[in-house]
Amino acid sequence: MLRPAPAALVALLAAACGGTPTPPPPTKVEVSSHPAEIQPPERDVRNPFRRADRDPPPPRSEPQLPPAELGQALAAAAAARAAGNDVEVTQALLPCANKIPKSTRCEGELALVLAKSAGHKAESDYYLQHAIADDDPAADADFYGRLAAALRLAPMLPEAAVALQRRIARLPEPAAADWLALAEVLQGLPRREAEAAEALQRAFERDPSQLKYLGDAGELLSQVPGRGAEALTILQRYRESIRTTEPELLPGLDQRIAQVQAELNPPAVAPGTAPAHAKSAKPATPK
Structure with missing residues (x-):
């Protein structure tokens, strides 16, 4: 017994003999593989490729430097700032920024450098807010004066007022x-x-x-x-x-x-009289 030829073979034979080709039946697809249906993964806040102009640093999790090393980092940053080298200031302060416990001076000095670049707006705002959140007794009047200037430009006026008050309190x-x-x-x-x-x-x-x-x-x-x-x-x-x-x-x-x-001293008004500026009531119109 002869089996019927597949539809694709019939179409080819018909085309070879000069007839009109018959298209093969559509194939049913159970699962779509279109790229549009593949959702991208959620963005990792610790991704090194985050954008500093819109993404703040990740939540604090790493421990702060030991006191001696923290002092060395602040001293190195101060020397680099005096020399006008913002790159070295940043490199010196990154190891002590966003750590537990927080270093107000470290994050404040880092914010002052980052605030010079619009490309670091989110980062600089983050460090400015954290630097002004606490009154560091070890920070001098000059620190709070420079911090106030950056906060005014941010602009963060309530925080700038606090920084100026702290500066004034430190000045004889x-x-x-x-x-x-x-x-x-x-x-x-x-x-x-x-x-x-x-x-x-x-x-x-x-x-x-x-x-x-x-x-x-x-x-x-x-x-x-x-x-x-x-x-x-x-x-x-x-x-x-x-x-x-x-x-x-x-x-x-x-x-x-x-x-x-x-x-x-508003003008005195006699009892039972309307103030001079009051409008007189219009008489009712008779119906």
Whole structure:
């Protein structure tokens, strides 16, 4: 008994004899092998090929260097920084960065170098945040001053204010520039006007030639509820100081002083009468 020829053979014979070829039946595929269906593995946070501009360092896990070696690393980094060699600074500090326990100075100095490059934004922000999280008694005023400058550029203004306060606390005689820097940062933060005004007054005490510090302190304090009387005293003192040297500023200053005075002493309203600024009620239109 003859067996039927396979469909593919029939198609070939038909084509050879000049007939129309018959396509073979489709083959059923049970499992797809298309590349689009293969999902990539999750990214390993410890991957050495991570991007420093967007990926922070991995979680802390390795132990810190022994105290002697840590001191040597910090000293080597300080010498390299003095020589202006950022590459050597980085190489000296990497062994003590992101370790347990944390070294505030190591991570702060490393952050200051990394912050110079936009390609290390995530790393530098990570180390800046960890460096300012603790007040290291071994870190001096210069360290916190440089840290404050980097935090302002980050920008991390609340942290920059903390760094400046730590710098000032370490200085036997803070300069006007120190108090002015703190005032500028505080003015960029909500509800810190009173602190900024106090810092400006301290700056004026250090440099009385800068009368603008006095005027700005009074203006800031006038915006703080309950501090209007103090603001008025400062603004009047400022007016007297510039009365002969900067008379062109007097009209605007007098207007501001009048506003503060009006806020402190609103006009009395007789019982049963509406305030002068209140709108009269319109009579009802009869229907």
